[in-house]
Structures are given as C-alpha cells and as structure tokens.
Amino acid sequence: MRRYLAIALALFTVTLAACNTVAGFGQDLSKGGNAITNSAEKAK
Template sequence: MTRLIALLLIAGSAAALAGCNTMAGAGEDISKGGNAITNSAEKAK
C-alpha cells in the first residue's frame, strides 16, 4: 500500500511538472493526484 501511494505521488509530480503551464493547471494536476490517492485508498479498504 505504501509503495502504491509513493508511486502515485511520483507519477503525479511528474505529470504536474510536464503538463501544467499555469498556476490553474498546476492546481488541477494536484487535485487529480489527490483524487487518485483517495480512490486507491477507498479500493484498498
């Protein structure tokens, strides 16, 4: 579980650095990363 969260954080950071050109874009990317972590945690219950 810890490895999955770490992998998601790394992937989210890479996507945020590669995909956002504005602060609004960065906020959306961070939000999507948070949603992915939340969904993974819900599935692991």
C-alpha cells in the same frame, strides 16, 4: 545556499512550465489527490 535556491527555483519553474499555468498546477494536484483517495477506497 545560493546554489540550493537556484536549484529550487529551477525545479519550481519546470513544474509550472509542465502544466502551463498556476490553475493547471492546481488541477494536477487535485487529480493526484483524487487518485490517492480512490486507491485508499479500493484498499478498504
């Protein structure tokens, strides 16, 4: 259990470091959502 928690914490830290801030993380998620929405609209 401890090992999984350590791995999850490491992945979370890397994710936050990749976009520098929590706000940046939100922007990255927003851009991903927009890309999915645009792809769905084009597929209609």
